[in-house]
Every structure is written in structure tokens, then in C-alpha cells.
Amino acid sequence: MTRGLPALAALMALLGAVPARAAEIYVTNERDNTVSVIDTGTYAVTRTFPVGRRPRGVVFSKDGTRLFVCASDSDSVQVIDPDSGKLLADLPSGEDPEQFALAPDGRTLFIANENNATTTVVDVDSKHVKAQIDVGIEPEGMAVSPDGRIAVTTSETTNMVHWIDVATLTAIDATQVDQRPRHAEFSKDGKTLWVSSEIGGTVAVIDVATRKVEKTISFEIKGVASDRIQPVGISLTDDGRLAFVALGPSDRVAVVDARTFEVKSYILVGRRVWHIAITPEQDRLVTTNGVSGDVTVIDVPSLKAIKTVKVGRFPWGAAIRPAPARGEAAAGK
Amino acid sequence: MRTATEAWGRGRRLARWSVGFLAAGLLATPAALAADPVGVAYLERRIERPNPLNNEDPVPADEGLKGAELGLRDSNATGRFVGLSLTLASRVVEPGGDIRAALAELLAGKDRPRFVVVNAPAADLLALADAPEAKDLVLLNAGATDTALRDVECRKRVLHVIPSRAMLTDALVQLLVFKRWTRILLVSGPDKADGLYADSLKRSARKFGARVVAETKFDARGADLRDSALREFALATRGPEHDVVAVADEAGEFGTNLVYNTESPRPVVGTQGLSPAAWGRAVEAWAAAQLQQRFRKLAGRTMGPVDWAGWMAVHAVGEAAVKLKSADPAAIAKLMLDPAFEVGGFKGRALSFRAWNGQLRQPLYLLWPGAVVGTAPVEGFLHRATELDTLGLDRPESACKAFGG
Numbered sequence: 132m133t134r135g136l137p138a139l140a141a142l143m144a145l146l147g148a149v150p151a152r153a154a155e156i157y158v159t160n161e162r163d164n165t166v167s168v169i170d171t172g173t174y175a176v177t178r179t180f181p182v183g184r185r186p187r188g189v190v191f192s193k194d195g196t197r198l199f200v201c202a203s204d205s206d207s208v209q210v211i212d213p214d215s216g217k218l219l220a221d222l223p224s225g226e227d228p229e230q231f232a233l234a235p236d237g238r239t240l241f242i243a244n245e246n247n248a249t250t251t252v253v254d255v256d257s258k259h260v261k262a263q264i265d266v267g268i269e270p271e272g273m274a275v276s277p278d279g280r281i282a283v284t285t286s287e288t289t290n291m292v293h294w295i296d297v298a299t300l301t302a303i304d305a306t307q308v309d310q311r312p313r314h315a316e317f318s319k320d321g322k323t324l325w326v327s328s329e330i331g332g333t334v335a336v337i338d339v340a341t342r343k344v345e346k347t348i349s350f351e352i353k354g355v356a357s358d359r360i361q362p363v364g365i366s367l368t369d370d371g372r373l374a375f376v377a378l379g380p381s382d383r384v385a386v387v388d389a390r391t392f393e394v395k396s397y398i399l400v401g402r403r404v405w406h407i408a409i410t411p412e413q414d415r416l417v418t419t420n421g422v423s424g425d426v427t428v429i430d431v432p433s434l435k436a437i438k439t440v441k442v443g444r445f446p447w448g449a450a451i452r453p454a455p456a457r458g459e460a461a462a463g464k
Numbered sequence: 465m466r467t468a469t470e471a472w473g474r475g476r477r478l479a480r481w482s483v484g485f486l487a488a489g490l491l492a493t494p495a496a497l498a499a500d501p502v503g504v505a506y507l508e509r510r511i512e513r514p515n516p517l518n519n520e521d522p523v524p525a526d527e528g529l530k531g532a533e534l535g536l537r538d539s540n541a542t543g544r545f546v547g548l549s550l551t552l553a554s555r556v557v558e559p560g561g562d563i564r565a566a567l568a569e570l571l572a573g574k575d576r577p578r579f580v581v582v583n584a585p586a587a588d589l590l591a592l593a594d595a596p597e598a599k600d601l602v603l604l605n606a607g608a609t610d611t612a613l614r615d616v617e618c619r620k621r622v623l624h625v626i627p628s629r630a631m632l633t634d635a636l637v638q639l640l641v642f643k644r645w646t647r648i649l650l651v652s653g654p655d656k657a658d659g660l661y662a663d664s665l666k667r668s669a670r671k672f673g674a675r676v677v678a679e680t681k682f683d684a685r686g687a688d689l690r691d692s693a694l695r696e697f698a699l700a701t702r703g704p705e706h707d708v709v710a711v712a713d714e715a716g717e718f719g720t721n722l723v724y725n726t727e728s729p730r731p732v733v734g735t736q737g738l739s740p741a742a743w744g745r746a747v748e749a750w751a752a753a754q755l756q757q758r759f760r761k762l763a764g765r766t767m768g769p770v771d772w773a774g775w776m777a778v779h780a781v782g783e784a785a786v787k788l789k790s791a792d793p794a795a796i797a798k799l800m801l802d803p804a805f806e807v808g809g810f811k812g813r814a815l816s817f818r819a820w821n822g823q824l825r826q827p828l829y830l831l832w833p834g835a836v837v838g839t840a841p842v843e844g845f846l847h848r849a850t851e852l853d854t855l856g857l858d859r860p861e862s863a864c865k866a867f868g869g
Contacts (some may be wrong), residue, residue, distance in 0.1 A: 290542070293545075305546075310808045358813040
């Protein structure tokens with residue numbers, strides 16, 4: 132009996148910790164023009180709110196108080212209050228914004244304009260366009276290095292990674308990768324850049340210092356035709372140990388050892404997996420599955436899919452924000 | 465000066481707020497890298513077509529050429545990052561004109577082209593391929609669907625970007641088998657091309673386990689279909705139990721009018737109705753929408769299969785050059801003919817040329833004018849190498865020897 136008490140206390144502490152720990156996942160539904168909000172305490176959809184047309188890329192401001200959504204067919208980047216779902220502002224974004232990345236300064240947004248082969252740089256506070264930079268055809272992936280000095284965009288038809296010097300806002304170099312590069316992700320230490328090539332079926336790991344491809348990772352899944360293996364979204368764990376790669380119509384996420392670049396396993400998820408996001412606690416990974424219209428929740432320690440959450444039609448992007456502490460949330464309402 | 469915010473309104477295009485730019489950084493190409501342009505040519509034979517029956521838009525006079533022009537633009541947008549450029553010269557020959565003389569003119573021009581996109585009937589393509597002046601050229605077939613060009617009549621250094629009739633009818637029959645609409649009543653027109661299409665359809669039916677239950681000929685000439693369709697087509701499509709009426713009418717002399725005019729309530733498939741094609745207005749997936757938009761901006765109309773083939777042909781040359789970072793035509797040609805060469809084409813898969821006959825392997829669409837009904841290879845049709853090789857002549861089926869197979 133007495134031995135049971137500390138255990139019970141520990142359990143209660145754990146239970147008590149769950150709501151405080153819970154984060155929120157914001158998923159853009161490309162076909163429904165909505166965003167679904169999933170609570171990570173319950174992994175249920177708690178809210179759905181309307182946004183602009185064909186929402187794709189999605190990202191939070193550093194403090195989690197503003198949600199940026201690429202409304203591709205509305206030709207704008209929308210700034211949304213995540214609590215109410217209300218539109219705060221439309222940012223000038225250039226034509227057909229698809230993906231974007233927020234610089235570590237928290238205010239410089241780099242936007243890939245798929246239809247007119249440019250990258251638009253916007254100051255989100257003043258809403259001024261700082262530059263438009265010519266890049267290759269159909270720029271899509273966008274990333275800013277952790278030190279904020281380099282931005283990259285991938286051009287899907289030109290098949291290159293374009294390196295942009297953030298200080299001068301000019302394109303300074305281009306690195307060729309495999310067919311149809313879609314997503315770029317810097318490692319947390321900023322030393323490597325991971326780029327997925329959808330049609331090439333590979334992920335290039337690029338040394339940021341030399342801008343040369345250091346390793347090209349390929350994938351092989353028994354019983355799946357190689358041309359159905361189409362890498363899109365990439366997520367890297369904070370500790371630099373693992374990389375997750377969404378493999379499109381093969382309906383799988385690859386688990387890659389981020390140090391040896393060896394593919395460790397494949398996790399079956401929903402149909403046509405686009406993008407992935409990791410919770411701040413690094414314990415769960417979520418995937419957006421475009422064709423099945425759901426989100427798969429993966430347990431990171433065991434690398435197993437544990438739940439499927441139905442969202443809107445054609446879910447595409449996902450962004451996670453840590454839930455505010457209770458006092459803050461109350462103050463905000 | 466107005467601020468960007470004031471000028472910006474939802475849905476407005478960039479040009480409306482080109483304000484406050486600090487820098488428009490263009491990547492400067494290092495001069496040392498700049499090579500001579502890669503010369504590409506486009507050569508077309510115009511063909512006589514029947515007058516439209518139903519006030520359809522005529523086949524555009526620049527079909528194919530506009531695709532090649534977009535391919536040139538796209539390739540140069542990419543090439544500038546590695547100091548490469550392509551040029552495009554074009555000639556269009558009237559029916560009865562001398563196509564070999566036009567080729568000679570192109571070869572005498574600036575940047576002597578070594579890659580020639582040919583949009584012409586099979587006989588022209590063969591005459592060009594066999595001409596002595598063409599012996600170091602790569603011809604890219606963007607117009608002739610004749611399966612024989614991928615079979616006994618194949619030629620070394622002729623690559624086929626447009627799908628063959630065998631690929632088209634295989635795609636169609638795959639969909640029919642998937643839907644279990646396997647009993648086909650076939651109606652074919654009087655032209656030689658119609659006969660080839662009908663034969664191809666029969667071969668595809670045998671290949672995938674469908675059945676042509678009856679076959680009739682229909683000649684629209686002499687009758688005014690606008691008056692007689694209701695009765696004539698009912699007669700022509702009377703036959704044993706069938707699931708679909710397949711039509712072989714490549715020139716479009718009656719097929720469109722057959723739709724909804726069959727004796728039994730059956731869908732029309734083939735050259736009209738539900739049709740297999742390399743490309744069409746309704747194709748949208750795999751970023752096709754972006755290519756369609758770029759094309760519409762350039763040509764002011766929708767992109768057809770021959771436009772796509774023209775685009776694809778130039779794009780393939782450009783991709784090979786960029787991969788090599790070289791403008792050397794011999795090296796580019798060698799890479800394009802290498803079985804390991806892969807190129808994107810907005811069809812969701814890497815495309816490549818078949819090593820045994822030079823045909824570009826590619827997904828095909830099953831279209832009616834309103835929508836994409838399906839994409840072939842259709843789910844469930846398997847192949848040991850790639851499902852794409854379930855469409856058209858596979859290695860053991862092709863009699864082509866020119867590629868060393």
C-alpha cells in the first residue's frame with residue numbers, strides 16, 4: 132500500500148503533465164481550402180477553419196502566435212491567428228506561392244513562386260517585398276540555414292538547388308540534384324542540407340560549405356515498383372540521429388540514420404504521403420496523406436504507426452506549435 | 465511612392481505591386497562556362513485534314529511547334545545556371561513540299577542542329593532517317609504513331625517521343641479490362657490509318673484478354689451525317705452483345721458523331737469518346753497544371769499530345785546537356801540513347817527511352833473531352849522491369865534490330 136503511493140503520485144503527475152505538454156498540429160487541406168487542427172493530447176481534430184484557395188506550405192512564427200499559410204491559388208501568403216482562425220493579413224507573395232521558410236530573425240520570409248521562377252523575400256512585419264530573385268523553373272522547396280546566412284530553393288523542372296546569400300539577397304550558386312527536387316531541410320547544426328528528388332527517387336545530402344552532393348540516398352521497398360517511390364517531405368530529429376523521408380505514392384515513410392545515411396526501415400502510412408512534422412518533444416511524427424485524406428501518427432521511439440486521424444481533402448502541409456501554458460492560453464482568450 | 469501593402473490586393477498579380485524592391489538578383493553565368501549553343505531544329509509536314517463536322521476548333525496550325533518553343537524556353541531557363549543554351553530553328557513544309565530540302569536548309573543554318581524534332585508522317589520520317597545528310601543526326605519523332613517505326617521499320621538514331629498506336633490501344637484496353645468492359649464492337653473508317661488503329665486495338669485485346677465480338681467498316685463520305693447519323697449509326701452498331709463500341713477514325717470524319725448514336729446504350733471508346741492520349745487539356749496531376757499554364761501563356765491555347773511531344777523532345781535534349789554540363793552534340797546524343805538516361809515529363813514518373821527501339825516509355829491518359837478518366841499503366845498490370853513496359857512493344861515483341869537488340 133505504502134509502496135503504491137509514490138507510483139500513484141508519479142502517475143498523477145504524468146497525467147497532469149499531459150494537457151500542459153500537448154501541442155497542436157495544423158494541417159492544410161489543399162482541396163477543401165481549410166486548416167485542420169489536431170490536439171496531440173488526444174490526436175483528435177479539435178477545429179477546422181477556412182483559409183485561402185489551395186493551401187499548401189504552412190509555418191508558425193517563432194512565438195507561435197501567427198500562422199503563415201501559402202494559399203497557392205489565391206496568390207497570397209495569409210497570416211492567421213491560430214487561436215481564432217481569423218485572417219490577420221495577406222502578405223504580398225508573388226504568383227503561386229507553394230512553400231516558404233521563415234528566417235531565424237523571425238521576420239524575413241522566403242517564398243518559392245512556382246509559376247514565375249522566382250523567390251520572393253518579404254518582411255512579415257512591414258509587409259514589404261524586400262527582393263525577388265530569379266531562380267530555376269518551378270521553385271518549390273525553401274529553407275533557411277539555422278545561422279540565417281543562406282537560403283535555398285529547389286527548382287522542380289531545372290533540377291537544382293539555388294543558394295541565396297541572405298545578406299545581399301542574390302543567388303550565388305546552384306547545385307544540380309536528381310529529377311524534380313521538392314523539399315529542402317538543413318540539419319540542425321547547419322552543416323548539411325537534405326534535398327528530396329521526387330522523380331529521381333533519391334535524397335541528396337549536400338555539404339553546405341562546399342555546396343557539393345556528399346551522398347545520394349536511394350530507397351528500395353519489396354513489392355513496390357521503384358518509380359512509385361517518390362521522396363517529398365523530410366524531417367530531421369533535433370539530436371541529429373534520424374531523418375524521416377515521406378515517399379509519396381509508395382505510401383511509406385523511410386527512416387534513415389542521419390549519420391551513416393543508411394535506410395533503417397520503412398513505415399506504412401496513408402496514401403500518397405506528402406509532408407511530415409515532428410513534435411517538439413521529438414516523440415511523435417505526423418504525416419499528411421493526400422489521397423486518403425488523413426494524418427498518420429508515428430511513435431518515434433518504436434518507429435511504429437500508432438494512429439490515423441481523418442482530416443480534410445488532400446492534406447498537404449503540417450506545422451506544429453507547442454500549446455501555450457494554461458495561464459497564457461487563458462489570458463489570450 | 466505607395467507601399468506594397470497599399471498596392472497589394474488579394475488575387476492581384478505581381479506586376480501590380482512591383483514596388484520597393486531592393487534587389488533583383490540574377491545569377492551571373494561565369495563566362496568561362498559559356499559554351500556554344502546546342503542547335504535543335506523542328507521540321508514539320510503539314511497534312512490535309514477534313515473540314516470540321518461539328519464546328520470544332522481546327523487542329524492548330526502551330527501544333528507541335530509551340531510545344532518545341534516552350535521546350536526551348538524551359539531548357540534555356542535551366543541551362544543558364546550551367547552556362548548552356550539551346551537554339552531552335554524551324555521549317556514547316558506544305559503537303560507535297562520537299563521535306564528533305566527543308567532539312568538541308570536547316571542543317572546549313574547557324575548552330576548546325578544535330579537534334580531534329582520531326583512532326584511528319586511515317587514515310588517522311590523514314591526518308592529523312594535514311595538520307596545521307598542525316599547520318600549523324602538524332603531525329604525525335606513527335607508526330608508519327610505508326611507502330612512499325614518501333615518494329616521492323618525502326619531506325620538507329622530515331623527516338624520516338626510520341627507514343628505508338630500499340631501503346632495507345634494497350635492503354636485503352638487496360639482500362640476496359642480493369643472495368644470488365646471486355647466485349648468490344650469495333651467500327652473502323654476507310655483510311656489506312658484507321659485500319660492500323662483497328663489492328664492495333666485487336667492486338668491489344670488479345671494481349672490483355674478482351675474480345676472484339678464484331679467488326680464493321682463505316683465510310684462517312686458521301687453521306688451528310690448531320691441528317692443521317694440517327695439511322696446510319698444504329699445500323700452500323702447493330703451486333704452481338706458488347707460492352708463498348710470502339711471507333712477507329714484517326715482523321716475525325718465521323719467518330720464524334722457516333723457518341724450517343726449507337727444502337728445500344730454503350731460508351732464509345734477509341735479515337736473519339738474515351739480516348740487514350742499522351743496529353744490533353746484535362747491533365748492536371750504531377751504538376752502538369754504548371755506546364756499547361758506555361759503553354760497557355762505562350763501559345764494562347766490548350767496543349768495537345770503533339771505539343772507535349774514537341775516540348776518533351778526539346779526538354780530531353782536540354783536535360784541531357786545539363787546533366788553532362790556539355791554542349792557537345794555527340795555526348796548529348798550518346799547520353800540520350802543510354803538506357804540509364806532518365807528525364808521528367810510532368811507525368812509522375814521518370815521517363816526513359818527503350819533500349820530496343822528508341823520509344824519513350826511513359827504513362828498515358830484515358831480522356832474524354834471533360835476529364836481524365838484514368839492513367840495507364842492501369843493498376844494491376846504488372847511487368848518484371850517496369851509497369852510502363854506493359855504499354856506498347858516490349859523487348860521480345862519488337863523486331864527492331866537497329867539498336868543492337
